[in-house]
Amino acid sequence: MSPAFALIALYGLVFVLHLIVPGRRVTGYVRDEATGAPLRYRLNGVRVMALTVGLYFVAGATGLVPWDWLYVHRAETLATACALGLLFTLAIVLPAAPRRGLLADLYLGRLANPQWLEGHIDAKMFLYLIGAVMLQLNLLSFAAHHLLLYPHDPSPGVLLHVALFSFFLWEYLNFEEVHLYTYDFVAERVGFKLGWGCLTFYPFFYAVGLWTTAALPNPHTPAPLLGLCALLFFTGWMLARGANMQKFWFKTRPDKLAFGRIKPEVLTDGEKQILVSGFWGLSRHINYLGEIAMATALALSLGYPSEWGPWLYPLYYLVLLVPRQIDDDRRCRAKYGALWQEYERRVRWRIVPGIY
Incomplete structure (x- = not known):
């Protein structure tokens, strides 16, 4: 065949x-x-x-x-x-x-x-x-x-x-x-x-x-370095999965404590609501940071410093997610109006807390 x-x-x-x-x-x-x-x-x-x-x-x-x-x-x-x-x-x-x-x-x-x-x-x-x-x-x-x-x-x-x-x-x-x-x-x-x-x-x-x-x-590759790769990967996974799960619970069961601990704090104008607690208080797209961290860990895990191929994967995530963040902010600004502007003032960072 x-x-x-x-x-x-x-x-x-x-x-x-x-x-x-x-x-x-x-x-x-x-x-x-x-x-x-x-x-x-x-x-x-x-x-x-x-x-x-x-x-x-x-x-x-x-x-x-x-x-x-x-x-x-x-x-x-x-x-x-x-x-x-x-x-x-x-x-x-x-x-x-x-x-x-x-x-x-x-x-x-x-x-x-x-x-x-x-x-x-x-x-x-x-x-x-x-x-x-x-x-x-x-x-x-x-x-x-x-x-x-x-x-x-x-x-x-x-x-x-x-x-x-x-x-x-x-x-x-x-x-x-x-x-x-x-x-x-x-x-x-x-x-x-x-x-x-x-x-x-x-x-x-x-x-x-x-x-x-x-x-x-x-x-x-030394075992401690591979251990650090796994640690970076699961740190990114916790950011991405945690943020997505918190948003999912907020959309489906808005009164639920995320992971049994995080109270859903919101900005609201009486009709629309924006989640500002937990992961979504760290940056406006903290899940994207998690995706980039996981991709970086996967590239590092291969341990071939002279090879450029593995680095195409995390580079792709940067090229994908930064424009997506810009577009998503534009959509949310149009959907939520002044409420989104208040969220931007409350949560300054777009993806990486303290940097971007």
Whole structure:
């Protein structure tokens, strides 16, 4: 089977699993543009990930597919994913009503929250699921290639990198409902940025550290430095997950003490409310700082100082999140008016407390 056809079959398998595996139904924060009713979502990400990864291990253990097949055929599978992302973009954007202009619509999208099969499939939810599953498979395959090359002297940094990244992916899918309240679902539309991004960029570029280091020998990074990488990663995770969880509880159960300790302190004009306590009193986008810290830890964990590839990942987060912070502040300023200005006076820092 050609690598191109195999990747298409793999994407199709994840779609079928997402379609048939039982999931729970939840109501999200976003409302349907036509009816104004809150959108409903069907969530089964962890189960689909578990089944797909389980099949990967069965295929590897039985010799049906080499453990490092995705690494060996990374160029062909990346090219195929690029083509699928472009086709998806054209298919979801062109039939919809124009908004800005063709190029802008192709990139940013026209439809806000497309759902199919009477809501059984949500486009954004599926895109993030396929991206997470494929990234997990790439990480496992790339690490397998390293272990096959150096079975007696593998790099602990490579193993730590895969372990931390895998934790990130499984944890993300475990909290699928929380992410329904984040910028991606609230503000973005489905076009090239999101469609090609999840079908191609997310599963392949996020693994860029292993693209450039999986075939390198053990750099013998001292264990204390690897421990500091893990500490930085979980510090970032606590900032990102803590902020998102606090916001989720505030949106769904506004009287609940976040983590049983943090009282929800708000700015209000009688109608609208802005959370200013806990994580959201540290900076206006403290979760972005957490994402950048995790990405930096993942780059550091590989321990190859002469390699620039791993640093593309945290650099990407800077390029992504700083403009997103500016756009999100603009949206909130328009939505909340004077209340947001008061929040900016109350919480001066945009992302990094004391710096930016």
